[in-house]
Amino acid sequence: MRIYLDYQATTPLDPAVREAMEPYWSDSFGNPHSEHRHGWQAAAGLDKARQDIAALVGADAEWTVFTSGATEANNLALKGVMEAAPAGRRRLVTLATEHSCVLESARALELRGYDLSVLPVQRNGIVDLGLLEETLGDDVALVSIMAVNNEIGVIQPMAEIGALARNCGALVHSDAAQAFGKVALDVQAMSLDLVSISAHKIYGPKGVGGLLVRPGTPVATQMHGGGQEGGGLRSGTLAPALIAGLGKAAQIAAARMDADRAHAENLWQLMLENLPAPHLINGDLERRWHGNLNISFPGVDGARLLADLRRVSVSSGAACASAAGRHSHVLNALGVPRDQAKASLRIGWGRFTTEEETEKAAEMISEAVAAQRRMAA
Numbered sequence: 230m231r232i233y234l235d236y237q238a239t240t241p242l243d244p245a246v247r248e249a250m251e252p253y254w255s256d257s258f259g260n261p262h263s264e265h266r267h268g269w270q271a272a273a274g275l276d277k278a279r280q281d282i283a284a285l286v287g288a289d290a291e292w293t294v295f296t297s298g299a300t301e302a303n304n305l306a307l308k309g310v311m312e313a314a315p316a317g318r319r320r321l322v323t324l325a326t327e328h329s330c331v332l333e334s335a336r337a338l339e340l341r342g343y344d345l346s347v348l349p350v351q352r353n354g355i356v357d358l359g360l361l362e363e364t365l366g367d368d369v370a371l372v373s374i375m376a377v378n379n380e381i382g383v384i385q386p387m388a389e390i391g392a393l394a395r396n397c398g399a400l401v402h403s404d405a406a407q408a409f410g411k412v413a414l415d416v417q418a419m420s421l422d423l424v425s426i427s428a429h430k431i432y433g434p435k436g437v438g439g440l441l442v443r444p445g446t447p448v449a450t451q452m453h454g455g456g457q458e459g460g461g462l463r464s465g466t467l468a469p470a471l472i473a474g475l476g477k478a479a480q481i482a483a484a485r486m487d488a489d490r491a492h493a494e495n496l497w498q499l500m501l502e503n504l505p506a507p508h509l510i511n512g513d514l515e516r517r518w519h520g521n522l523n524i525s526f527p528g529v530d531g532a533r534l535l536a537d538l539r540r541v542s543v544s545s546g547a548a549c550a551s552a553a554g555r556h557s558h559v560l561n562a563l564g565v566p567r568d569q570a571k572a573s574l575r576i577g578w579g580r581f582t583t584e585e586e587t588e589k590a591a592e593m594i595s596e597a598v599a600a601q602r603r604m605a606a
């Protein structure tokens with residue numbers, strides 16, 4: 230039996246979510262956009278899902294634009310807002326620690342002639358608000374900053390970021406794939422105009438997510454066609470089963486937010502008590518989601534550690550970066566030296582992780598670290 234500790238890559242499906250999706254794989258198979266009984270039946274759950282999702286961030290149902298996931302939502306937010314921005318606002322401001330789908334969208338926009346500011350972060354992974362304020366001016370159309378980082382778990386001060394951006398008349402977007410349903414988000418208090426979410430990071434199915442858009446925000450269509458979503462903003466037949474799953478996952482997350490957080494914090498303590506010294510933790514210790522631990526074991530090779538850990542699934546960085554064999558741009562942005570970055574593991578747990586699994590995994594990681602250190606000595 231293998232222990233799963235890679236909750237930032239994806240989470241297991243909550244059984245209640247699977248159950249909520251069930252009718253849409255069978256009887257309610259209709260096209261949710263069709264004007265007949267089969268269509269209405271398939272569309273029946275869409276509005277409830279919109280409400281449950283929006284409620285989690287203090288928004289209304291009309292904000293919800295369903296997408297295939299957070300990658301598509303981030304592409305739509307960045308490209309859509311920049312294309313629709315007024316002539317004098319050509320600058321996009323973002324962070325060096327963003328997810329690759331934000332950074333690559335930003336670079337694609339720069340190639341099309343838009344201005345781009347990719348801000349460095351502090352040593353703890355948190356945005357430098359002074360630097361952000363200096364960068365903001367009346368040429369900025371959009372500030373895009375993630376709420377919780379997927380590699381190091383740090384929580385960005387979204388309310389302060391939102392207020393600064395608002396002050397200069399810029400729109401605010403947050404990639405909340407790792408934050409939605411886990412930490413409190415409020416689109417009004419944080420001045421958020423666009424929020425990207427993903428179902429499979431909150432115990433829902435893969436292949437569905439959304440962009441929450443403040444009504445009236447100018448966003449240029451990126452996917453043309455039948456105009457099913459957001460008043461023509463995004464085309465494509467909606468996936469009622471996946472959306473029912475996302476809605477249910479949001480509903481459960483709202484009810485369990487405090488319990489899930491307390492559980493994650495408890496396992497954080499337990500994990501750290503059982504991992505060997507010396508080690509270094511990457512990312513702020515306090516301002517974080519405690520279901521993520523990015524930790525370096527000096528003198529140890531992270532990639533080899535992964536190979537040695539035959540009964541624990543952890544990662545040595547973002548799933549996409551490790552697939553491409555690249556070094557973590559996030560650890561790099563923190564100023565983590567190469568050898569410390571190479572010695573790092575990303576360990577993630579959540580709702581379905583037990584104390585027993587945590588202790589067992591920590592024991593196996595400790596053994597693998599000790600074995601490598603013995604070999605090196």
Ligand SMILES: *Cc1c(COP(=O)(O)O)cnc(C)c1O
Pocket residue numbers: 237238297298299300301328330375377378379404405406407426427428429430436437438
């Ligand atoms: C997982 C993730 C994404 C991508 O979401 P998908 O729904 O898999 O496309 C984007 N940003 C962050 C921070 C993520 O964790």
